[in-house]
Amino acid sequence: MKLLNHKIVFTVSIFLLTVFSFAQQTPGQRKELELKRKELVAKIQDTKKVLEETRSKKTNSLKQLKAISRQIKTRENIIAIVQQQIAEMNRLIQQEQDTIAKLKKDLIDLKEDYAKNILGAYKARNVYDKMMFVFSSKSFNQAIKRIQYLNQYSDYRRQQAELILKKQNELINQMNELLAAKKEKMALINMKEDEKKELEGDKKEESEVLTVLQKREKELRKQLAENEKAAKKLNKAIEDLIAREIAEARRKEEEARKREEAARSAAEAKGTPVPVKKETPKTSSTEMYLTPEALKISNDFEGNKKNLPWPVEKGYITEEFGQHAHPTLKGVMVNNNGVDIATQPGATVRCVFKGTVVAIIKTVPGMGEIVLVSHGKYFTAYAKLASVNPGIEKGKQLNIKDAIGTVMTDTEEDVTEVHFEVWKMEQKIDPELWLKN
Numbered sequence: 544m545k546l547l548n549h550k551i552v553f554t555v556s557i558f559l560l561t562v563f564s565f566a567q568q569t570p571g572q573r574k575e576l577e578l579k580r581k582e583l584v585a586k587i588q589d590t591k592k593v594l595e596e597t598r599s600k601k602t603n604s605l606k607q608l609k610a611i612s613r614q615i616k617t618r619e620n621i622i623a624i625v626q627q628q629i630a631e632m633n634r635l636i637q638q639e640q641d642t643i644a645k646l647k648k649d650l651i652d653l654k655e656d657y658a659k660n661i662l663g664a665y666k667a668r669n670v671y672d673k674m675m676f677v678f679s680s681k682s683f684n685q686a687i688k689r690i691q692y693l694n695q696y697s698d699y700r701r702q703q704a705e706l707i708l709k710k711q712n713e714l715i716n717q718m719n720e721l722l723a724a725k726k727e728k729m730a731l732i733n734m735k736e737d738e739k740k741e742l743e744g745d746k747k748e749e750s751e752v753l754t755v756l757q758k759r760e761k762e763l764r765k766q767l768a769e770n771e772k773a774a775k776k777l778n779k780a781i782e783d784l785i786a787r788e789i790a791e792a793r794r795k796e797e798e799a800r801k802r803e804e805a806a807r808s809a810a811e812a813k814g815t816p817v818p819v820k821k822e823t824p825k826t827s828s829t830e831m832y833l834t835p836e837a838l839k840i841s842n843d844f845e846g847n848k849k850n851l852p853w854p855v856e857k858g859y860i861t862e863e864f865g866q867h868a869h870p871t872l873k874g875v876m877v878n879n880n881g882v883d884i885a886t887q888p889g890a891t892v893r894c895v896f897k898g899t900v901v902a903i904i905k906t907v908p909g910m911g912e913i914v915l916v917s918h919g920k921y922f923t924a925y926a927k928l929a930s931v932n933p934g935i936e937k938g939k940q941l942n943i944k945d946a947i948g949t950v951m952t953d954t955e956e957d958v959t960e961v962h963f964e965v966w967k968m969e970q971k972i973d974p975e976l977w978l979k980n
Contacts (some may be wrong), residue, residue: 546613566797573631583617586859588616605763605958608756609861610885620744625735632728639721648713663912683838696979719751724922734845767869767877773909778880780904781924785916785969788901788922792833833919841919844896851895851977852944854925854963858886861960881924881964890950892925894979909949910962916941925960927951930965 572902676777710961712733756763833841869875896918904913912928914935942946965974 573628573635574622576628576631580621580628581851583621583624586617587614587621589857589859592618602905605766607949608752609748611745612762613859613861615745615749616744618745620739622735622738622742625731625738629728629731631736632724632731636721636724637714639724641716643714643717643721646717650711650714655704693766707814738836750863764875765871769909771877773907774878774880777904777910777913777924777926780913781915781922781964781966782909783903784904785922785966789915789968837917837919839919840897841921844918844921847896850979852893853884853978854892854895854923854961855884855890855950856887856893857890858884858961860975861885864975881926881962883962885958885960886950888950889951890959890961892945892950892961893949894925894941894943894945895923897940897942898923900935900937901942903935904938907912912948913945916947920964922970924964924966926964927960 582858590613640801658882860880860882862877864879864882866876866878869877894916897916898916901915901917901922904910904915907913909925913924913926914928914931916923916925923948927950928948931944931948935941950961951958965972965973965977
C-alpha cells in the first residue's frame with residue numbers, strides 16, 4: 544500500500560516539476576521579445592510620419608532616403624524578432640504536446656490501476672470477510688495494523704478517483720493552452736509575412752529615390768562639402784573648449800598645491816604640525832584633476848551607459864557615429880563625430896545627464912546654436928538648436944532632462960534634427976552606446 548501511495552506522489556511531483564520548470568523558462572523571454580517588437584513598431588510609426596511629409600511635397604530628398612533606410616533597418620529587426628518569437632512558440636507547442644502525451648499516459652495508468660482496485664474491492668465486498676480478516680489476527684497490534692490497512696486502502700481508492708479527475712482537468716487545460724499557442728504562432732507568421740511585404744515596398748521606394756538623387760550629384764557634393772566644413776569647425780570649437788577646461792582644472796589644482804605647500808612651510812617654521820591633504824583624483828591619461836564632486840558625476844555618468852535618455856523625446860537616428868559610406872554618392876565616405884537625430888519641428892532639446900554648461904557656441908554656420916555640457920571628465924554637445932532657453936548660460940547647473948533649447952529646422956533641406964555628441968576628455972565616443980534603446 545505504501546508503494547502505491549508513493550507512486551501517486553511521484554507521478555504528481557514529476558508533473559508539477561515539469562510544468563513549473565517550463566513556466567520558469569519561457570514567459571519572461573517571450574514577454575521581452577514582444578516588448579522589443581512593440582518598441583520597433585513605434586519607431587516605424589515615427590518614421591512613417593516623416594515619410595508622409597516628404598511624399599506630400601513630391602520632392603525627393605536625402606531626408607526621405609534616410610527615413611526609408613532607417614525604416615528598412617527597423618523592419619528587418621522586427622522580422623528577426625518575430626522569427627525568434629515563432630521559434631519560441633514552436634518550442635512552447637512541442638513542450639505542450641509532450642506534456643499532453645505524459646498526461647494521457649498517466650491517465651491511462653491511473654484508470655487501469657483504479658479498475659483493478661475496484662474489481663478487487665468488488666470481490667472482497669463481504670463485510671463478514673473483512674471482520675474475519677481483523678478477528679483472525681494473532682495479536683491486538685496485528686488487528687490494529689489490519690484495521691489501518693483497510694482504512695488506508697479505502698483512502699487510496701478515493702485518492703485514485705480524485706487524481707483521475709484532476710488529471711482529466713489538467714489534460715483539458717493543457718489542450719486549451721496548446722490551441723492558444725498554435726493560434727498565436729499563426730498570428731506571428733501572418734505578421735512576419737506582412738512585414739516582408741512592407742519591406743519589399745520600402746526597398747523599391749528606396750531604389751527609386753536613390754536613382755533620382757544620384758542625378759543631383761553636383762548639388763549633393765556641394766552640400767556634403769558644406770556639412771564637412773561645418774563639422775570640422777564644430778569639432779575644433781569643442782576640442783578647444785575641452786582643452787581649456789582641462790587646463791583650467793589643472794591650473795586650479797596647481798594653485799591649490801602651491802598654497803598648501805606655502806602653508807606647510809610656514810607651519811613647519813613655527814613648529815606646528817600640518818595634516819597631509821588627500822591628493823585630488825585625476826585621470827591617468829591627461830592628468831585632468833577632478834574635484835570629488837566632479838569625480839562622482841563622472842562615475843555616475845559611466846554607470847548610466849546604455850541608459851541615458853535621448854536629447855529629444857521622440858526621434859530616430861538618421862546618421863550614425865563614425866565613418867560610413869555616403870547614402871547616394873558612390874565611393875564617397877562621410878565621418879560623423881556624433882549622431883544626427885530627426886525629430887518634430889519645435890521639439891525641445893534636453894540635457895541627458897546632470898552637469899554644468901561649459902559654453903554656448905554661435906559661430907559655426909549650419910549648426911545653429913550649440914551647447915556644451917560638462918559631466919566631470921565626460922562632455923555632451925547639443926548642436927543645431929534654433930534657440931537656447933533663457934537662463935542657460937556658462938556655469939549653469941543642469942539636471943537630467945532639463946530643457947536646453949529648441950531644435951532647428953533647415954527650411955531649405957526640410958530637415959529637423961539635432962546633432963548630439965559625447966566626449967570622454969578629448970576622445971569622441973559613439974553616443975548610441977550611451978543612449979537608452
